[in-house]
Amino acid sequence: MAMDIRRMLVLVEVARAGSLTDAAARLNYTVSAVSQQIGQLEDEAGQPLVERRPRGVTLTESGQAVVRHAEQIERAVQAAHEELGEISGLRRGTLRLGTIPTVTESFLAGAIAAFRERHPQVDLRVHSAARSDIGHLLASREIDLAITWTREEEESSGAAGARTELIRRDPSVLLVPAGHPLTGRRSVRMEELRHEPWIIRTSSNVLALLQDACEAAGFSPVVSFEARSYQEAQAMVAVGMGIALVPQLSLYSLREDITVVTAISPRPPARRIVLARRRGERLSPAGTAMGTILLETGRAWKAEQG
Structure with a gap:
């Protein structure tokens, strides 16, 4: 016994x-x-x-x-x-955070700086990955918390197996090369773009956003170039390979030889930038603290960037 x-x-x-x-x-x-x-x-x-x-x-x-x-x-x-x-008491511990590249390039740096200033003894590890990989990293427990995105129609369900909280809405903007007829326009309607060649970032999720917006305007997009990053997409727009519909967060480093058209009628397609965690599980104190900072920083960045 x-x-x-x-x-x-x-x-x-x-x-x-x-x-x-x-x-x-x-x-x-x-x-x-x-x-x-x-x-x-x-x-x-x-x-x-x-x-x-x-x-x-x-x-x-x-x-x-x-x-x-x-x-x-x-x-x-x-x-x-x-x-x-x-x-x-956040005097020790490890937090593994997953993030998508556009967040890494925009408001994440401010969040990391704030977290390290408040909790310097916590070992923070950051893993940048495509949206399609974030869910797998959460499910396999390789990360504890993630910043990812969902389409607006996924608002009720969120990422599979994850509980999500909205950080900000990230509307798409139109990139055109300098000298394009749309340069200087205050707004553009999607149906005006039916004959334009398109540049997209290689991703089925990104392509789906563009296809939905074009189909709602009555046409299917003709893709002339698939870029591996939004910076590569900007380069191809600059040399006249086509136009691109990109998330606003991707404009953190904007080339001078392209123009941004922000007003897309009737409503630009958008991503929901969300904080994701495993459904039904309690976050560690470090995860809770970082989640609060990410919500604060992401929403403040939105206000500052307009």
């Missing part, structure tokens, strides 16, 4: 006190309750653990062995309490 850890720790107090009466006082038990605990522990051990004497008790050889192991357990429990206290 396995021995009950709580009863083993009672035996430790008896050994330290030297009597059942003094141990009971330390534990805030009655003497009979301590005696009963020791008796039950002896039943579990199958041998006597204490010798009762006129002036207190002493441990048998078996009792001494149990106390040695119980003290190891006691030290482990105390260490666990101390470590949990340090983690909850």
